[in-house]
Amino acid sequence: MSKKRYFDPEDLKKFGQISEWQKPMADKFFAWYGEVFKEGALTEREKALIALAVAHTVQCPYCIDAYTTTCLEKGADEEQMMEAVHVAAAIRAGSSLVFSTQMMNHAKEMTM
Amino acid sequence: MSIHPRTQTLARRHSPLSDTFFQLEVLNGRAVTDVKVPLFAETIRQAGYADGVLMPTRIEIFQVNVGKLCNQTCAHCHVDAGPDRKRENMSKETFDQCLEVLRRYDIPTVDITGGAPEMNPHFRWFVEECRALGKHIMDRCNLTILLAHERYRDLPQFFAQHQVEIVSSLPHYNARRTDSQRGDGVFEASIEALRLLNEVGYGQPDSGLKINLVYNPTGTFLPGNQGALEREFKAQLQRRYGVVFNHLYAITNMPISRFLDYLLESGQYETYMQTLLDAFNPAAVAGVMCRNTISVSWEGYLYDCDFNQMLDLKVDAPCTHIRDFDLQTLEQRCIVLNQHCYGCTAGAGSSCGGQVA
Numbered sequence: 001m002s003k004k005r006y007f008d009p010e011d012l013k014k015f016g017q018i019s020e021w022q023k024p025m026a027d028k029f030f031a032w033y034g035e036v037f038k039e040g041a042l043t044e045r046e047k048a049l050i051a052l053a054v055a056h057t058v059q060c061p062y063c064i065d066a067y068t069t070t071c072l073e074k075g076a077d078e079e080q081m082m083e084a085v086h087v088a089a090a091i092r093a094g095s096s097l098v099f100s101t102q103m104m105n106h107a108k109e110m111t112m
Numbered sequence: 113m114s115i116h117p118r119t120q121t122l123a124r125r126h127s128p129l130s131d132t133f134f135q136l137e138v139l140n141g142r143a144v145t146d147v148k149v150p151l152f153a154e155t156i157r158q159a160g161y162a163d164g165v166l167m168p169t170r171i172e173i174f175q176v177n178v179g180k181l182c183n184q185t186c187a188h189c190h191v192d193a194g195p196d197r198k199r200e201n202m203s204k205e206t207f208d209q210c211l212e213v214l215r216r217y218d219i220p221t222v223d224i225t226g227g228a229p230e231m232n233p234h235f236r237w238f239v240e241e242c243r244a245l246g247k248h249i250m251d252r253c254n255l256t257i258l259l260a261h262e263r264y265r266d267l268p269q270f271f272a273q274h275q276v277e278i279v280s281s282l283p284h285y286n287a288r289r290t291d292s293q294r295g296d297g298v299f300e301a302s303i304e305a306l307r308l309l310n311e312v313g314y315g316q317p318d319s320g321l322k323i324n325l326v327y328n329p330t331g332t333f334l335p336g337n338q339g340a341l342e343r344e345f346k347a348q349l350q351r352r353y354g355v356v357f358n359h360l361y362a363i364t365n366m367p368i369s370r371f372l373d374y375l376l377e378s379g380q381y382e383t384y385m386q387t388l389l390d391a392f393n394p395a396a397v398a399g400v401m402c403r404n405t406i407s408v409s410w411e412g413y414l415y416d417c418d419f420n421q422m423l424d425l426k427v428d429a430p431c432t433h434i435r436d437f438d439l440q441t442l443e444q445r446c447i448v449l450n451q452h453c454y455g456c457t458a459g460a461g462s463s464c465g466g467q468v469a
Binding site: 039043044045069072073074075077078079 | 284286288289327329331333334335336337340341343344345
């Protein structure tokens with residue numbers, strides 16, 4: 001067990017071990033997780049790109065490593081992956097900027 | 113339209129990996145690295161193959177590697193082919209010995225590979241002779257050869273005339289991904305070559321002329337689902353460039369020759385071998401190509417597959433040369449296994465015809 005650092009890439013391989021302390025919930029989670037990423041109305045590549053974008057939003061290093069690999073496996077290229085991250089970044093930036101309307105409302109009330 | 117390799121052959125670089133024995137030492141953790149992967153034979157024994165032995169089913173594909181000469185120098189090439197490999201080219205005498213075997217036995221498919229097989233001076237004659245014997249012919253064509261010189265410009269018509277099935281590498285519909293593996297300018301030239309093949313009917317519905325593309329990862333990851341990749345490649349190549357093809361074969365990169373060199377140089381050898389081992393799929397073992405293929409080298413030696421050929425692991429049978437070819441003896445041989453075999457059993461498996469499980 002590492003005591004010196006957070007986010008050891010080796011820990012990603014231990015993800016399955018979460019079932020050791022709560023098996024029924026973990027089993028349900030992994031079954032659902034597997035189902036989510038199967039090809040459906042969206043392709044596996046599209047789902048991997050969404051996951052990559054979300055991984056950047058939640059800033060999860062494990063997820064970024066895992067879904068970079070998955071995106072490449074599913075045939076995504078650098079442009080697609082970077083565009084996905086820009087989508088995440090744009091929503092993050094927009095979600096800050098859109099609150100400025102509140103700032104503007106409030107400032108307008110207070111000023112002549 | 114010219115292409116510029118990003119690497120040189122191991123032979124030209126005088127790399128120790130140009131020695132096949134040295135490669136086997138690396139794969140077994142006795143040179144360069146001490147990484148030891150469980151013995152492949154032991155892994156398949158645990159998967160239910162008695163004594164860790166793999167036997168052929170029936171020889172249906174006669175794969176001829178006509179030489180190492182190629183107009184490209186791809187970063188992952190398992191043959192270490194390139195423009196400097198002028199010496200290693202099959203002679204007329206060896207081709208004649210191949211034809212004698214093909215005449216004698218009912219082996220339906222002749223799979224011609226290289227290098228760029230079309231650069232061998234006897235290539236067209238050999239194709240014509242095989243057709244005269246009623247064989248189905250596959251040519252592993254790198255596409256760019258069609259544009260490499262005036263003398264290759266009529267190859268599409270030649271292929272069509274002899275109903276040759278074309279199998280061509282195109283690792284991505286993105287130019288940067290493709291060129292990073294195959295050399296600068298290769299993508300653009302490949303698309304142009306695909307257009308020329310499409311023009312004579314290849315890939316067109318009801319033409320009977322097949323062009324299949326080979327996808328292999330442009331890095332240390334495994335190929336994804338072959339069917340999903342095929343759908344994506346078809347849609348993207350049609351939309352972006354208006355080119356069509358029949359099937360996409362997803363092939364895993366084999367940790368030998370120039371890809372092994374890349375793995376060692378980039379410090380990713382251990383991770384890649386672990387990736388292959390973690391993805392070992394017992395169900396893929398049954399469908400590996402060495403079970404229905406015999407591979408012939410430019411010198412006429414016999415191997416279980418093109419990868420064993422490149423490691424100089426000759427067939428474990430009394431006849432190891434084409435002049436002594438005996439089908440019954442060869443079909444009773446044990447396939448020679450080594451650590452690179454994990455490359456064909458990872459995930460959905462890998463063969464010259466794509467995924468197997």
